[in-house]
Amino acid sequence: MLLTFNENKSIRRRVGSDEFEGNTDLAIEKITAVRFGYCIANKHVALDFSRLSKLMPTLRKCGSLKILKEEVKDALRTLKLHWLDYAQDQWEHSSIQCMxxxxxxxxxxxxxxxxxxxxxxxxxLKVIPASHLQRSFTVKRGELTGMNVAHAYFEDDEPGSSSLMIRSVLEHIYPNESIIAISPDSFPAISNLSLNRIYIYEDGLWSGVELQKRLTGLSIYEAWKKVPLVFRYAVTSDAGLVVGRMHCALHGFNNVTIEPAENHFSFLENKSECDFLNIKKSDDLRTIIDSAIEPFVFKNRILWKNxxxxxxxxxxxxxxxxxxxxxxxxxxxxxxxxxxxxxxxxxxxxxxxxxxxxxxxxxxxxxxxxxxxxxxxxxxxxxxxxxxxxxxxxxxxxxxxxxxxxxxxxxxxxxx
Incomplete structure (x- = not known):
């Protein structure tokens, strides 16, 4: 982490020894509370630099606010915290890079x-690497002990679909004979498999529109309504979880569990998810959730300022x-x-x-x-x-x- 010190008031003012020591004590308190990799200070700030240097060998002094900003930028680049280095690092996780x-x-x-x-x-920018899918799709051994389970994914013939990647990840984790492919239009027969549970894997749960279609599709097949189904994702959103869980509650899908992912993001306006629990009809569910979406990129108002x-x-x-x-x-x-x-x-x-x-x-x-x-x-x-x-x-x-x-x-x- 990076720590900076700068004086907003006149840098040429005289300060008493009490303030001088007090500032230094506060600085030392900050440094010892958090593990900082770099410390940059305006040399005119009222601090005891000899004391600080003993505690923070990486302390660097500069003569003006302008130089301090340049020093900070260089330090951020070194620490890979500058926006461009961060973006480049994220972008390089992708296998479909363009510009x-x-x-x-x-x-x-x-x-x-x-x-x-x-x-x-x-x-x-956030790029979810393939390794996160494998981690998210790996069920703890204890959950599988004494259970006859299947691992399912949805086949999708749309260009750009992630179904091939999901299948590849599952084949690296589980025996091929336990993996089931579900087509967009039908669910395979499972009545002869005597399953205790089926895990269904997808990469992301965003709006919940696709999940509603999946749930409606499986409701046609009696065998699929009797087996506990667990949906697992590499990424989930609050909107998708609310839609999926409310859809199950409204339609009596008591055999379905929708798990939140480690990578979980918020897209709903500043409302409690409890605000949606009084929805009584499926038609209202989609309308109300869609109207409550706040574009993710603009949620950070501090970043955008004016x-x-x-x-x-x-x-x-x-x-x-x-x-x-x-x-x-x-x-x-x-x-x-x-x-x-x-x-x-x-x-x-x-x-x-x-x-x-x-x-x-x-x-x-x-x-x-x-x-x-x-x-x-x-x-x-x-x-x-x-x-x-x-x-x-x-x-x-x-x-x-x-x-x-x-x-x-x-x-x-x-x-x-």
């Missing part, structure tokens, strides 16, 4: 946007421009799959309401949390979509931090 954090951030300047906006986003509203407007504007072609491609893929007449991309109409809901990621989650080999739809579009964007009179082909296989072609926009 490095420094170049990605520079795009904001090219659009005439304050670079601080990009810096604030990168300060909140730039929160302008930052949000920028993200929504760029997000809308990037997400529209993505939504058109998704709609076109649905037409192809259903056998309907396939429209040209430019003829496919997407409602403004839907574009708005996706402007900060699915359901405006505004997430900055990604996996090492896949990008959740809740993540800000500027992290994973490429395409032409416009801000004021500036036009730029935006390049994302991460390459996503859902990106099947380039985004094209008219600039007139």
């Amino acid at each position: 490095n954090p420094y170049e990605w951030c520079h795009q904001f300047s090219q659009l005439g946007i304050n670079r601080k906006v990009g810096e604030n986003l990168l300060k909140q 730039d929160l509203e302008s930052g949000r407007k920028i993200m929504e504007s760029l997000g809308k421009q990037l997400i529209l072609p993505f939504l058109r491609r998704r709609e076109q893929a649905k037409q192809q799959k259903s056998g309907k007449i396939v429209q040209p991309l430019e003829d496919i109409v997407i409602r403004n309401e839907k574009i708005n809901k996706w402007s900060l990621g699915s359901l405006k989650f505004g997430s900055t949390i990604v996996f090492s080999s896949s990008i959740p739809k809740s993540v800000l579009p500027i992290f994973w979509l490429k395409g032409q964007v416009k801000w004021g009179s500036a036009v730029l082909i935006w390049r994302p931090l991460f390459w996503d296989v859902r990106l099947t072609d380039e985004v094209q926009y008219k600039t007139d």
Whole structure:
């Protein structure tokens, strides 16, 4: 950790010996209470540097606030605490890298946007490495003792799906004969397996929309309603847990347990989760939860200071421009799959309401949390979509931090 000392008052003022010693005692108290790796001080501050140096050999003195700030920046770089080093370190955990954090951030300047906006986003970047999936999916031996269990995952044919990664992780942990693949449309027969419990694994629980679909699907099959089911995730959100657990309560799914992950994040407004317990109907559940979402990237008001509203407007504007072609491609893929007449991309109409809901990621989650080999739809579009964007009179082909296989072609926009 890093500790700094600077005097806000006139540095040339005289101080009494009591204040001099008192300041030094407070400094020593701080140093001994917390293990600091670096200590930087303005040399004009009223401190006994000879006493401090004995306790803190790494103490460095500087002659002005400006130099102190530079020293702090250098120390942060050394400690890998500077925003760019932090972002680079997170980015390097990903196997689907596109543009490095420094170049990605520079795009904001090219659009005439304050670079601080990009810096604030990168300060909140979180890449969940594959090792976290293995740790999250490993059930303690004691839980399995004397039990006949199966380990299940959902197969997904959508490009960019994480199901292959999940299967690979499970195959490294458990015997292949205990692993069950569930298709999107049906649950395999299990009545002849005499199972005591089924663990179902997914990478992330975000809005809970997919979980509601999973729960509705399994309710059709009597055998699956009789076996205890435990959903396990590498990442969970408060919104997803509330939705999943309330859905189970409303529909009587008493055999289902939804476990919170070690990596747990908050997306709901400053409300107690108990505020949602009086919901009586499933239709109300989705509406109420969606209206309570607070974009994750803007929850840290101290970080954004006075730039929160302008930052949000920028993200929504760029997000809308990037997400529209993505939504058109998704709609076109649905037409192809259903056998309907396939429209040209430019003829496919997407409602403004839907574009708005996706402007900060699915359901405006505004997430900055990604996996090492896949990008959740809740993540800000500027992290994973490429395409032409416009801000004021500036036009730029935006390049994302991460390459996503859902990106099947380039985004094209008219600039007139």
